[in-house]
Amino acid sequence: MICAMSADAPAASPRPVPVPLPRRVRIGYGLGSLCTGTFATVPGLILLYYLTDVLAVPAAVAGFAVFLPKAWDVLVNPLVGALSDRSRLRGGPRRPFLLAGACTLPPLFALIFAAPPLRGAAAAGYVAVLFLLAATAYAVFQVPYVTMPAEMTEDPAERGRVLGWRVGFLGVAILLSGALAPAIAHADGGGPGGYRLMGAAVAVLLAVGMFGAWFTTRWAPAVARSEAEPSLRAQLAAARSNRPFLFLAGMWTLQALAVGVMLAGVQYFATYTLGSPAAVTPLFACLIGPLVLVMPLWHRLADRLGVKGAQWCASLLFLAGALLLALTRTAGPVVGYAAVVLIGVAYAGLQLLPLTMLADTLAADVVRTGRRRAATFTGLWTAAETLAFALGAGVFAAVLAATGFRSSDAEHRVAQPAAALDGIAAGMSLLPAALAAASLWLLHRYREDGGGPGAGGSSVPAVPHQAARRQEPKGDHAD
Numbered sequence: 352m353i354c355a356m357s358a359d360a361p362a363a364s365p366r367p368v369p370v371p372l373p374r375r376v377r378i379g380y381g382l383g384s385l386c387t388g389t390f391a392t393v394p395g396l397i398l399l400y401y402l403t404d405v406l407a408v409p410a411a412v413a414g415f416a417v418f419l420p421k422a423w424d425v426l427v428n429p430l431v432g433a434l435s436d437r438s439r440l441r442g443g444p445r446r447p448f449l450l451a452g453a454c455t456l457p458p459l460f461a462l463i464f465a466a467p468p469l470r471g472a473a474a475a476g477y478v479a480v481l482f483l484l485a486a487t488a489y490a491v492f493q494v495p496y497v498t499m500p501a502e503m504t505e506d507p508a509e510r511g512r513v514l515g516w517r518v519g520f521l522g523v524a525i526l527l528s529g530a531l532a533p534a535i536a537h538a539d540g541g542g543p544g545g546y547r548l549m550g551a552a553v554a555v556l557l558a559v560g561m562f563g564a565w566f567t568t569r570w571a572p573a574v575a576r577s578e579a580e581p582s583l584r585a586q587l588a589a590a591r592s593n594r595p596f597l598f599l600a601g602m603w604t605l606q607a608l609a610v611g612v613m614l615a616g617v618q619y620f621a622t623y624t625l626g627s628p629a630a631v632t633p634l635f636a637c638l639i640g641p642l643v644l645v646m647p648l649w650h651r652l653a654d655r656l657g658v659k660g661a662q663w664c665a666s667l668l669f670l671a672g673a674l675l676l677a678l679t680r681t682a683g684p685v686v687g688y689a690a691v692v693l694i695g696v697a698y699a700g701l702q703l704l705p706l707t708m709l710a711d712t713l714a715a716d717v718v719r720t721g722r723r724r725a726a727t728f729t730g731l732w733t734a735a736e737t738l739a740f741a742l743g744a745g746v747f748a749a750v751l752a753a754t755g756f757r758s759s760d761a762e763h764r765v766a767q768p769a770a771a772l773d774g775i776a777a778g779m780s781l782l783p784a785a786l787a788a789a790s791l792w793l794l795h796r797y798r799e800d801g802g803g804p805g806a807g808g809s810s811v812p813a814v815p816h817q818a819a820r821r822q823e824p825k826g827d828h829a830d
Contacts, residue, residue, distance in 0.1 A: 372503060372513065372571065379567020380503075381516030383449070385495045385560025386456070390489050390741060393532045393553055394482070396578025396635070399744045401464065401536075403751070404622075406729070407472035407760040414748025416475040417615075420483035422659030424490050425734045432492040432730025437536075445495035445502070446565055452492025453561035457554040459485040463551030466543030468759060486737070487793055492561055497729040503571050503749075511576050514710065515650075524560065528553060529635040531556050531620065537628055586727045595712045596728055598797040603705045604735045605790035606666065609673070609783035610698065611743020615778040619751075623767060623775050624682055637688050638692035641695040643703065649700040653738035658707050659797065665700030666791055672697060673784035680776050708797070750778040 394417070402413035435448050463481045466476070500513045535549040590596055617638075619629035653661040672693035679687030708734060715724050754774030757765045 354554045375567055376503070378518045378573045380499065380513055380564055381520040382560050382567065383564030384487075384520035385524045386452075386557050386621050387493055387496070388521040388562075389528040389553060389556055390456070390460070391559070391737075392529045392614065393526050395611055395744055396476070396529055396631075397533055397536060397546075397618055398463070398482070399615050400618040400622075401750055402475060402478060403756070403758045404764075405466070405541065405543060405546060405750075405760060406478075407470045407758050408472070408475045409758050410748050410751035410756045411476050412472055414745040414752070415759070416479040417482070417748065418741050418745030420479055420486045421737055422746070423483055424737040424741075427490045428734035428737065429727070429730040431490050432727055433496070433586070435495045435498070436727070440795065441578050445499050446568055447456075448491050448495040449561065449565040449568070452490075453490050453558065453565055455488035456485055456492060456561065457558040458556060459488055461550040464546045476630075490733070490737075496564065497733055498725050499568065499571065502725065503561035509562070514706060518646060518706070519558070519643065520640070521610065521702060522646065524556070525633055526636070526639040527638055528556060528641060533599040533631045533635065534629075537631075541628055557805050569693055586731060589724055589727055590731050593693055593712070593716055593728070594796055595715065596709075598793050599705065599708055599712055600732055600735050602793035602797065603732075603792045604739045605786050605793065606701055606705075607667070607736050607739035608743050608746070609669070609786035609790075610701070610745050611740040612783050612786070613673075613694070613743075613779060614740070615744040616775060619775045620687075620779045623772055623778070624679060625687065634688070634691055637691040638672070638695040640667050641692065642699045645699045646697050646703060647701050652700075653704060653707065657700055658711070659794070661700060662794060663791075664703040665697045665704060666787060666794060669694055669697035669701065670784055670787040673780050673787060677776065677780035677784070679780075701737075746782070749776050750774045750782070779821050795797055813819075 399413055402408040402416060403410055408416065431448070435444055437444075459481060463478055463485060467477055469477055494561055500517075500569070503513065522570060532549050532553055532559055535552055536545045538548070539545045590600070618628070618631050618635055622628045625634075649661060649665065655661075656664070675690035675693065676687060709728075711800050716728070717723055751771065751774060754770045755768045756771040756774070757767060759765045771814050
């Protein structure tokens with residue numbers, strides 16, 4: 352998009368005409384979301400259930416096995432960001448990391464669900480080690496990948512187009528992997544063989560996205576370069592100095608935690624609340640199906656209300672859907688499916704809008720400090736996001752353990768006590784609703800100009816192109 356300058360702008364310093372990125376770069380970069388969407392979805396959706404209901408791992412032990420490897424990302428993600436910043440490898444600072452992740456994550460993911468002849472704590476240890484290695488490989492790919500749009504172009508409109516492809520492929524990845532993975536896993540009655548086949552199929556999807564993004568970004572320009580912070584302590588100090596980033600990251604962390612709890616609970620909800628393990632596929636279709644369909648509507652709402660206003664709408668809709676979901680056991684499955692559709696519409700906005708706000712916040716940091724620290728902030732962002740999704744599974748496992756859930760293997764199902772059934776229903780609905788409500792305070796505190804209510808923020812606009820738009824007359828820009 353070429354934006355006109357204000358009528359009274361100095362003629363001596365015209366704004367340069369942005370050069371659009373090649374279409375193959377936009378699409379190819381978006382392919383990487385086949386990895387990020389899949390790896391964020393499938394383990395959170397079925398790994399806890401795989402441990403408790405296939406490998407007979409006690410709920411508390413299973414929670415630690417899922418949480419601890421992902422908690423490792425809190426340390427490794429910022430370190431990968433710093434290493435990538437300092438990299439002088441052939442192929443650029445980011446693409447060699449994409450290749451390393453592409454070569455390691457798919458086989459490690461398949462091995463997680465290889466279903467060795469182990470049960471209980473031994474099976475939990477096997478899964479935890481493989482999951483830790485896979486989480487590390489994912490960090491090696493994801494942190495440089497998320498950083499790349501800020502370095503491909505300095506034009507916010509062009510960066511938005513790149514992110515549009517990324518979010519589009521993200522929706523495809525979440526829908527495809529989230530619907531097919533449980534269907535494949537339960538094809539033979541939910542036994543180890545089905546999970547083994549599912550792991551191999553998902554590994555192929557990961558490889559397509561990761562190698563595709565690595566190959567096509569060879570044609571991406573490098574118009575900017577982030578500056579590495581010398582240590583993790585310096586990275587955290589940089590985050591503390593950026594109040595908008597703190598509030599934004601905190602808001603998204605709580606919302607990602609709410610989504611993580613729901614993802615961990617949906618298989619249990621299908622099995623024990625709706626009465627059918629196979630119900631997870633239509634449930635997930637109701638959750639993710641709206642993602643691609645309503646994404647243009649969230650774009651339009653963001654244009655109309657501003658990104659923060661649209662984020663308010665998405666957050667409140669998610670909260671309403673979670674509360675409605677709590678009525679499923681008394682009102683029936685139809686209400687449950689309708690609630691999940693509402694949550695899915697909101698989730699589409701939650702996938703798009705925080706990323707847009709993050710890109711604007713990073714642009715504002717450049718204006719305010721004169722430094723390019725995109726990798727530092729995206730490393731911290733992805734670490735917080737990954738931790739939140741992992742903690743979601745851990746929190747739901749804690750609910751199961753506290754309410755007396757009984758683990759079993761695929762061939763010996765056991766009846767669950769009433770308290771466990773109540774815990775599954777509440778963990779799937781009321782707990783995410785409480786987390787979403789808490790995130791609204793942080794959203795209220797977020798200000799693009801660097802301040803907050805009563806915080807005394809900077810007068811520097813967070814997004815230079817937004818400031819320009821406030822000055823220009825309507826109708827003076829064309830696509």
